[in-house]
Amino acid sequence: MKTLFKNIKGLLQVRQESETLIKGKAMQDLPIINNAWLLVEDDIIADFGEMQSIPQKLERDLTIDASGKMMLPSWVDSHTHLVYAGNREQEFVDRIKGITYEEIAKKGGGIVNSAKKLQETSEEQLYKESLVRLEEVIRLGTGAIEIKSGYGLTTEAELKMLRVIKRLKQAYPISIKATFLGAHALPPKFKNDREGYISHIIEDMLPKIAEEKLADYIDIFCEDGYFTIKDTERILDAGNNYGLQGKIHVNQFNAIGGIKTGVDYNCLSVDHLEVLTDEDLKALKTGTTIPVSLPSCSLFLSIPYTPARKIIDADLPLALATDYNPGSTPSGNMNLVLSLACIKMNMTPEEAINAATVNAAHAMGLEKTHGSITRGKKANLILTKKVPSYGFLPYAFGSNHIDKILLGGKTIL
């Protein structure tokens, strides 16, 4: 099946080859072809160019006129917890009334609250609740997504979450990577035995997860009151033994050295970074670990935003993701993330789009197939409604600018 899109007002993020990470000043550059055509063949971007040089005889089954519309690669969301049970609306109201996220967690709410709900939910029910959210983010333009476990906190419940992620992978055309986050919080049973819980993760959970090949990456919440640097090292070492690279939660509330650990262990990404010291920045400069910012978490929890300018101005790359989860970010909307990055983190539209496409694809190991308009890459595409410019996408926040979604070359919307 060949589909031709013609008269595209702007074809964004056009790269000749799979790009390396985009860093520093280069993030200002968003390659675009104005008045373009693009040919999708089966599930692949086959060819594209300027309308004035469109081949005379271009074989196709379908032609779509995209006059006035922009086309760009689908968003890549490299950090989510989309599989969860129920919600935490009550904690939302508690926070409105003045109780902090940390206080709620200390009282047995937070992650442990979600874990209790999930343990009591059947795999079938969990699958049904999760697919609603997955379908929603697909409609919002996400074409690749990482999903973590971490609301199970028992072997059985962690396996249940990862099996649900596997079922979603099989059932939907969106590209999915799974991350094992057993070390998300201490379950009540191990309240006074953090090391015992880490051993449980390493000795009981990990071998089973590896045997069923349920995870692509490993994660830990490295934070005061959750897991220490030493725990992080143990988890990352154990993950490495099973070939699982780290993508870790660090510096959400405190800088305890997790970024340096992540870089030293060659993690693929270090995520959150709402708090960032000069030492953290220096550590990032010594390796290839990708910093990932989650601005809708900052919005929802009223905590600082990742200092994006500091990171980009230090000639580093930055990726953006949603962190979709029931406690700190009940939203999987990458369009909102884009707007927040511009409005709250002083990123330009070009930087934000690079961070949500090419760099985000790197942050989930999909840079060869996703994140840019490149011949041979997967035809996961967004066609916008008629808009005056690409800057209008983050500028006119809260509106839905999407006309069509393509996943694997097929029109989904």
Ligand SMILES: N=CN[C@@H](CCC(=O)O)C(=O)O
């Ligand atoms: N910080 C750790 N984990 C999630 C939130 C977990 C929750 O509150 O349920 C996050 O990335 O924000």
Ligand SMILES: [Zn+2]
């Ligand atoms: Zn998270």
